[in-house]
Amino acid sequence: MTGAGFAAYGLDGDFTAAFLAARRLADLAERDPAAMDPDAVSALETLLTRNDHARQTQARILYRDAAGALVALLAKGPPALAAASRQALTTALATPGKPRMATAEAVGALPLAGLGGPAVAIPEPVAATTSFAALLAAADAVPGAAVRPAGRSLYAPTTRPDTVLVVKRLRNGESPLGLAREAAWMAYLADVAFPVPCHVPIPLSPAGAPLWDIPDTPCPLPGLDPRGRCLAYLAHTDYFAYPNTPPTQGGPDGPAFAATMGRAAFLLGWLAGRGVVHEAAIPLFHNRVQQGRREDGGLYDWRLPGRLDRWLFSALHPNFGRSGLRDFEHFASLGDRPVRLYRQMGDHLLSLFLVAGSYFRMRDPALVGQGPDGAPVDARHLFDEALLARVLADVVARYQEGFVGEAPAHPPFDAPALARRMVEEMGVDRHMTELLRLDDQAAMTDAAFQEFLLSRGMAAAAVAGLRRGEAEVAIATGPHLGAFNNRTSLPELNETTAAAVAACLAARHDRDRAYIEGVSDFKIST
Structure with a gap:
């Protein structure tokens, strides 16, 4: 089939036609990549960058199949098609919108070599x-x-x-x-x-x-x-000098903070590139209160658009700082689980982004929550937007430098735009409340119920007036990124995380392919 035939098949048509065409292209790219041509690659790129079908409930599957076709060509196609597919994926990853997340997820499945990691024997805990x-x-x-x-x-x-x-x-x-x-x-x-x-x-x-x-x-x-x-x-x-301790309390000034964050990003990426991952750079939760009731333990999955629980609290004591990385009990070897790498690398970058935001909020840690009139605290004046943008760009560049061996020529996201959105959402405490639901209360004893509320900062007199199982209890535990049981208020953070991880993985694939094939001029473009 010609490239024009592929385009006419329906990639630029309505959702159903595009869905069927993308599935067929994905199957063909997997079975017989040499049967594809540059026009097909161009049509897939157009589909992923126009974002015409974002409102469709099955759009993510459509975009995942389209990106999967490009990934198959990148992994198994002839050199010219692989290079064209790489460029198409780069463009899609730089374009905000629903296709960006689906493209990143497809790239996250790229096969990579040398990531098994060491076999570290854990002794009996005598x-x-x-x-x-x-x-x-x-x-x-x-x-x-x-x-x-x-x-x-x-x-x-x-x-x-x-x-x-x-x-x-x-x-x-x-x-x-x-x-x-x-x-x-x-x-x-x-x-x-x-x-x-x-x-x-x-x-x-x-x-x-x-x-x-x-x-x-x-x-x-x-x-x-x-x-x-x-x-x-x-x-x-x-060892316990944190990067977000305010300068007035002995913490780093702006340049030292940026240097510490860049070095932490490099170390996390360097170890991940050798099959060693830190699984808790900071604690990330969708909903802490449901840790004991949910199969996922309430842990946050940045690949989904859910609300992020207590972001500032999570970022207070990161497991990286002035001396390097810390809390070694959370290190793990990928071993036979490399499929988890995409999510784990995203956890690293998301953690670094959140700590970067917390550095500015910690300049006045008491300025949090709601004012006497019930209005959300506005702490945007604490942020240096230009410094934040520089740190975000450097974190992504240093992480990729560690993981791949070479920093990207250009960041795979708009750092000033992301910094602007982070200041808007992280600087105003719009989402402070979580609910202790009846189902969660049913799993507690009366003593545990009271202790839980006290540990969340509720006044003892207010706790004494509540009875377990009578009603849902609203607790001010934020700031959160998003309302309780709702979507994140900062989806740009999740999108950037996805794009940056995918760029790392694609660049590593380029490097490995160039090494295997001996192609000295096969350039990484991110």
Whole structure:
């Protein structure tokens, strides 16, 4: 069939005709890519960039099939068709709208080599019993120095310059495998030659056991393991220096903040390109209250247009900062699960975007919620839109540089436009409320119901006047990106995430294909 025949077949016609034509092209590209021609590629590109059918309920399937045809040509077609398809995909990924998400999803299925990742053996979580004084002595802690609590962890200065002892305590009911996994990944990554600085703590392993059992640990807290099991390690004093701490509290100024964010993006991309992913750069939830009731644990899926729960709270303490990456228990090897990479890379970029927004809000952390008149707080004056745009562009470029080995010539999105929208949505707290539904209350005891409301900041007197199971309870827990049980108020963030990840994957495919075929002039264009 000629290119004109493909176009006349219906790609530029009504939805049904386009749907059938795109499906046929996708099948043909998969079965016999050499039977395609440049006109077919051009017709598919036009379909994906015009966005004529966005209002149709099945539009995503149409656009996914059209993009899938181009991806099949990119992966298996003759060099000329592969190059034309690559350019068509680049154009589609740079065009806002529903086809952009479908195109990114199709590109996310590209086969890539060398992403299996290392086999890191996780030891049995056995714990050696000792006293807290003996642990301090083993770590060369400063005699008589105060031990400082921070969350569930304890910190103590040591006699080594710029080094602290960290005691990360097990929560009651939590599997100790997580702490054992953290020790194993620390040991593995200590021998990795990172291309940019990334501090890896040194676990203190008593007699080969990964954990300690310290019943007399100070600063007791409710909810911690009664046996006192913990992971102890030595870390640089910058290990807990967060990139979004305001400068007035010792945090970075604008240039230092941008540098820290760029380095974190590079490290996350570099490790992902070697089959190692950090699975919790920050916590991302669609709905925290339903963690125990939903099969997905309430976790956020940026590929869907749902509301993002408590974005500012999630971004407060990211697992990256001045010293590099942190919280090593969340590292994982892709192993035999490379299909998850597309979503995981998106989690990385979305996390970086949210932390970038939080840096400006943290300049006045008390300015949040609603004013005395009930109007949403307007904190847009805290943002430096130009700096935010530069950080967004640099984060994407450095991430791709780490993952591929080369930064894109141009960002696959409009950074100033995204920064503008982020300021509009992240700077005004329009969405503050979540609902504790009757179904969620039914899964709680009366005590858990009251504790939940108190933990969300509800006044004790108000909690005392409520009875579990009587009615839904509205709680001001935001800011959220979107109203409860509704769509995100910042879909541009999801679209940009999808486009940036797809650009990374396509560029990596270009690099691998050029290497395999020995084509020295096969250029990456993103």
